Amino acid sequence: MTVPSGSAAPTIAPPAITPAAIDVRGLVKRFGDKLVVNNVSIRVDTGAIYGFLGPNGSGKTTTIRLLCGLLTPDAGEGTCLGLNIRTHSALIKRQVGYMTQKFSFWEDLSIAENLDFVARMYGLTQRRRRVDDALERLGLANRRRQLAGELSGGWKQRLALAACILHEPKLLLLDEPTAGVDPKARREFWDEIHRLAADGLTVLVSTHYMDEAERCHEIAYIAYGTLMTHGPVERVIAGSGLHTRIVSGGDLARVEAALAGHAGVEMVAVFGSRLHVSGLDGAVLDAALAPWADGGNCRVTAADPTLEDVFIHLMNRSTDNFQ
Numbered sequence: 254m255t256v257p258s259g260s261a262a263p264t265i266a267p268p269a270i271t272p273a274a275i276d277v278r279g280l281v282k283r284f285g286d287k288l289v290v291n292n293v294s295i296r297v298d299t300g301a302i303y304g305f306l307g308p309n310g311s312g313k314t315t316t317i318r319l320l321c322g323l324l325t326p327d328a329g330e331g332t333c334l335g336l337n338i339r340t341h342s343a344l345i346k347r348q349v350g351y352m353t354q355k356f357s358f359w360e361d362l363s364i365a366e367n368l369d370f371v372a373r374m375y376g377l378t379q380r381r382r383r384v385d386d387a388l389e390r391l392g393l394a395n396r397r398r399q400l401a402g403e404l405s406g407g408w409k410q411r412l413a414l415a416a417c418i419l420h421e422p423k424l425l426l427l428d429e430p431t432a433g434v435d436p437k438a439r440r441e442f443w444d445e446i447h448r449l450a451a452d453g454l455t456v457l458v459s460t461h462y463m464d465e466a467e468r469c470h471e472i473a474y475i476a477y478g479t480l481m482t483h484g485p486v487e488r489v490i491a492g493s494g495l496h497t498r499i500v501s502g503g504d505l506a507r508v509e510a511a512l513a514g515h516a517g518v519e520m521v522a523v524f525g526s527r528l529h530v531s532g533l534d535g536a537v538l539d540a541a542l543a544p545w546a547d548g549g550n551c552r553v554t555a556a557d558p559t560l561e562d563v564f565i566h567l568m569n570r571s572t573d574n575f576q
């Protein structure tokens with residue numbers, strides 16, 4: 254391309270730097286002699302959906318609470334929404350919407366009445382406008398008069414989410430928000446979360462579902478207080494160092510039994526008519542599979558590890574020091 258003489262050379266715009274919604278370093282939390290959060294540092298971009306995964310009771314909820322000043326760390330520092338998590342927790346809390354695992358409604362009140370009740374409880378101004386906005390945002394407007402007790406699991410979760418955004422928070426904390434909800438309702442719930450994030454809301458969500466993890470912009474895997482990996486899903490998978498082979502055809506149950514516990518084979522599991530085999534060294538894996546690929550009638554192909562492969566691998570490598 255030629256630049257006409259006399260005109261200024263085109264300038265290259267610098268990459269957009271998103272301010273961090275959360276930026277914390279070295280967070281530590283103990284309950285009694287149990288080290289529940291061990292030196293965790295995390296940065297979450299504004300408008301990002303950040304997922305927390307890990308075994309039950311391994312510190313996900315505690316970490317999320319520390320990140321936004323709902324709990325005070327024993328060590329560590331940082332900011333949430335630009336405010337110091339130690340000294341400004343009251344200010345942070347006002348800008349946080351928290352959907353706990355146990356949201357409760359008044360079953361005999363309608364959806365709109367439940368939301369109005371929540372708005373009154375929190376002393377919000379412009380209640381009517383806020384309730385109408387939340388109903389509209391979450392596709393609940395047509396159901397506003399339906400009793401909460403009659404709602405299916407998916408709609409109940411939406412009502413819970415509506416209650417969390419009534420005060421127009423900047424940060425949403427969702428603690429396993431779709432546990433027990435069917436796949437279609439879960440997908441719709443996540444569509445809503447993406448719409449909220451697109452409008453600038455930052456979302457921290459804990460989940461045990463792989464498909465939900467894959468819908469997060471970034472994820473963190475926490476096992477027994479330790480942050481084992483974090484980043485965008487593709488980077489977490491690539492950084493795992495795992496190699497995976499798919500075995501099909503032949504007597505898969507026999508292959509599985511032979512490979513379980515075999516040196517170099519970290520994981521082996523049947524998925525329908527295919528066997529997933531993963532390990533840290535591709536050559537060792539191929540050597541373990543050679544008798545089945547060459548002598549047997551199995552087909553062995555290389556594949557990318559899935560997120561589930563990576564998480565099971567991480568879980569196998571971590572030790573439960575909470576017991």
Ligand SMILES: Nc1ncnc2c1ncn2[C@@H]1O[C@H](COP(=O)(O)OP(=O)(O)OP(=O)(O)O)[C@@H](O)[C@H]1O
Nearest residue numbers: 284289307308309310311312313314315316459575
């Ligand atoms: N207030 C508290 N006092 C004492 N122990 C606590 C407290 N809160 C959490 N714990 C303990 O800290 C550990 C981590 O709990 P946390 O709820 O953060 O885990 P989690 O990963 O969110 O679990 P889950 O997936 O089951 O929801 C658990 O052993 C739990 O029993």
